[in-house]
Amino acid sequence: MTEHTIPQSGHAVPTVFTQAQLDWLPWLEPFPEAALTERHWAGLVDASRAKSPYFMLLVRDPDILQARTKTDKDIFYNPEAGLPRAERELAAAAASRLNGCIYCASVHARFATHFSKRGDDVQRLLDDGLTADLGPRWNAITSASAALSATPSSFGAAHVAALRAQGLDDAAIVDVINGAAFFNWANRLMLSLGEPELPTT
Amino acid sequence: MSIDVIDHLAGLAPGSPLATIRDVRRQAREQAQASYVALFEASELADMSRDERHAVATFVAALHRDTTIAAYYAKPLVPDLAITIATEATRGMASGPFGAYPAGKLSAEDTTGPVYAASPGVAPRLAAALNHAHMLVFHLRDASPEHLQALLDAGWSTTGIVTLSQLVAFLSFQIRVVHGLRTLAGA
Numbered sequence A: 001m002t003e004h005t006i007p008q009s010g011h012a013v014p015t016v017f018t019q020a021q022l023d024w025l026p027w028l029e030p031f032p033e034a035a036l037t038e039r040h041w042a043g044l045v046d047a048s049r050a051k052s053p054y055f056m057l058l059v060r061d062p063d064i065l066q067a068r069t070k071t072d073k074d075i076f077y078n079p080e081a082g083l084p085r086a087e088r089e090l091a092a093a094a095a096s097r098l099n100g101c102i103y104c105a106s107v108h109a110r111f112a113t114h115f116s117k118r119g120d121d122v123q124r125l126l127d128d129g130l131t132a133d134l135g136p137r138w139n140a141i142t143s144a145s146a147a148l149s150a151t152p153s154s155f156g157a158a159h160v161a162a163l164r165a166q167g168l169d170d171a172a173i174v175d176v177i178n179g180a181a182f183f184n185w186a187n188r189l190m191l192s193l194g195e196p197e198l199p200t201t
Numbered sequence B: 001m002s003i004d005v006i007d008h009l010a011g012l013a014p015g016s017p018l019a020t021i022r023d024v025r026r027q028a029r030e031q032a033q034a035s036y037v038a039l040f041e042a043s044e045l046a047d048m049s050r051d052e053r054h055a056v057a058t059f060v061a062a063l064h065r066d067t068t069i070a071a072y073y074a075k076p077l078v079p080d081l082a083i084t085i086a087t088e089a090t091r092g093m094a095s096g097p098f099g100a101y102p103a104g105k106l107s108a109e110d111t112t113g114p115v116y117a118a119s120p121g122v123a124p125r126l127a128a129a130l131n132h133a134h135m136l137v138f139h140l141r142d143a144s145p146e147h148l149q150a151l152l153d154a155g156w157s158t159t160g161i162v163t164l165s166q167l168v169a170f171l172s173f174q175i176r177v178v179h180g181l182r183t184l185a186g187a
Helices: A038-044 A047-051 A053-058 A062-077 A085-099 A102-116 A119-131 A136-149 A157-165 A170-192 B005-010 B017-024 B026-040 B050-063 B067-074 B079-092 B105-109 B124-138 B145-153 B158-186
Strands: A023-026 A194-197
Touching: A023 A053, A038 A047, A038 A062, A047 A053, A053 A062, A053 A170, A053 A194, A053 B158, A062 A085, A062 A170, A062 B026, A062 B158, A085 A102, A085 A119, A085 A136, A085 A170, A102 A119, A102 A170, A102 A194, A119 A136, A136 A157, A136 A170, A136 B158, A157 A170, A157 B158, A170 B017, A170 B124, A170 B158, B005 B017, B005 B026, B005 B067, B005 B158, B017 B026, B017 B158, B026 B050, B026 B158, B050 B067, B050 B079, B050 B124, B050 B158, B067 B079, B067 B158, B079 B124, B124 B145, B124 B158, B145 B158
Parallel strands: none
Antiparallel strands: A023 A194
16 A cells, blocks of 8 residues: 555645634544444544544544544543543643644634633633733743743743642642643644634635 | 552652542543553553653653653663653753644734754654654644654554653653642642
8 A cells, every 4th residue: 555645735724723623634644434343443442533534544543543543532531539621621721722723722722612611711821822811820820831831841949839829729730730641642742633614614 | 450650740748638638639630641551551652652651751751851751661772762752851941832733813823933853863753752742742743644644664563653742641640740730739
């Protein structure tokens, strides 16, 4: 089999961070749906993901995809203790804003807005970046997420102190760490295996 | 049962306060471990060898200046390869993230940094993987189809590129969780 990249052209490229719904175009051939085995379906976790070119590309290595997806779901969806969902999404959006993943930032900014009802503040994070003033509690979360995302990471005791000063207990701080760290995983896949597209309709 | 690698690397003893907090996100803990197992204890190695997995992981950890994690992944490497990776990581040191946005309003935020190319003595397939890993670690927003073509040209399969990408991306997660937990434990 000749393997090749899929250069994408002619589509509308988003050039700003947005909360709008974006599409994603792969740069490598997704796995053919007709060839999916039981192990591939397990890798997809949700059968509906067979409609996504992103997951159909990642399913070429099904075991790591399955573990990745289940890690993601628990960090963000597990309702027990820790940080409210809105602020886990804020950590994800902040990491994505720092790294420059327009696609990931769009999804998690939307979720942050949905769960917090603070769409204007979320938009300020997208428009102005990590220097946006979102109030002391959100500032502590976005600063910590950005510091953790830098390479090498600059997350330190001062970030922990700032989070504690805003009422976050250690379980909530672990959620900030996990949420931001996970998007350093997701951003690298989204940015390097394809590119975002503004929907045509 | 293998040890929990994140607890091990972060120095969290079983039953310690942060290990107990991690237990509340049991699936996240177990699946982060399952991710490690899928990448480093895989039985299908046709698209990315065990040596390649450990060499790239060591390189990525070293680029993050984490000597404990780099030493952990370097353990199975033969000394010559471990030395090569350490040398290449020293050559590749940088600070990120930097890179360019799609041309437009965000171009005002474009920043540049060193683009790494492996030494001529590194075998082409590994060299291509190290080049790609360096881009993913430090300047991910510069990613392009040309980066993937370079891997294909060096003999990587499409599936191998997916595994390589997952490995570098997973390490970027794992290293930050470990760093975050260590910091929190000491604060």
